[in-house]
Amino acid sequence: MSRETQADSSTGSVRRRLFLGGLVSTLSIGSLGTLGYATRSPAETLEVRVWLSEEAARYDGVDDRLLEYLDALLGYEYWQLELSYGGVVSASTEDGARVTINGEWPRILAAGALGTRDLDPAADVNLLVTDGQMTTAPTGFALPHVASVGGARYLATLPPFDDLETVLDDGSIHRVVENERPTRTIQILLHELGHALGLEHDHGVAFRNGDAVVATPMLSSYAWDPSYDGDRSRCGTVYPSTDDRERTLSLIFSGCAQRELEEYNGGFSL
Ligand SMILES: [Zn+2]
Incomplete structure (x- = not known):
């Protein structure tokens, strides 16, 4: 059975920044500027737009299901979430990682920002969902403001978000889900x-719930990956041993990640 890992290695941030350097030399600096690299005060609004590849768009309702989940999971009190669906994007590959790694999705967004293509990039996150494979890493990829991921066929089978409500052993209500494909x-x-x-990955945490270990989105399967060398989050939460424990997932960003998001101001230091 294949083991899924995340889209990038623990050196992802370095790789992303190196890649971005290449992107800057490939595209004009000005086109990137229009994608929102200007620094501003902490974001009062968060603009997130989701697009589907041509294959992803073949699944009925996947756009509505995604917006439903993102609306529930990104709706923090410190910003006004402006979530929208951008439409269908034609790309040369359905691979959810390659379409960004090869520069295609960033170039499409840059063309939209420059007005040479009929596509309107969002200020904060531009997410392209494809029907790419989800068995071999990388399955998705991200740069500042730009992300892509495969698996539309699995996303289309997700239950309504409210069906996921889980009461943890300590009585708190969380969104803990089984480690299954969708x-x-x-x-x-x-x-x-x-x-x-x-x-980054160390904004994520893992914690015990009964006999299971729960991993939050940024740590994800690195929680049980022996090659991942972090043993605690950057906020100091030590990760539990996962030996012989059921592996489950939380869809809610850790408190550490949420505090970082609260500081998000739309800019990135390069
Ligand atoms: Zn990652």
Whole structure:
């Protein structure tokens, strides 16, 4: 059985920044500027737009289901969430990682920002969902403001968000889901979206719930990946041992990640 890992390695942030350097030399600096690299005070609004590839758009209702989940999961009190569906994007590949790694999705957004293409990029996150495979890493990829992920066929089978409500052992209500393909796919989507907003893997946490270990979106399957070398979040939460414990997923960003998001101001230092 294949083991899914996340879209990038623990050196993802370095790789993303190196890649961005290449992107800057490929495109004009001005086109990137219009994608929102200007620094501003902490965001009062968060503009997130979702697009579907041609294959992803073949699944009925996947756009509505995604917006329903993102509306529930990104609706923090510190910003006004402006969530929208951008439409169908024709790309040369359905691979959810490659379409960004090869520069195609960033170039499409840049063309939209420049007005040479009929596509309107959002200020904060531009997420392209494809029907790419979800078995071999990388399955998605992110740059500042830009993200893509595969798995539309699995996302289309997600239950209504409200059906996911789980009462944890301590009595708190959470969104803990089984480590199954559709729920793993939506968590990876959230993981890439988090990267697009500046979050890193160690903003994530893992915690015990009964006999299970729960991993939040930024740590995700790194919680049980022996090659992942972090043992605690950057906020100091030590990760539990996962030996012989059921692996489950939370769709809610950790408190550490949420505090970082609260500081998000629309800019990134390069
Ligand atoms: Zn990652």
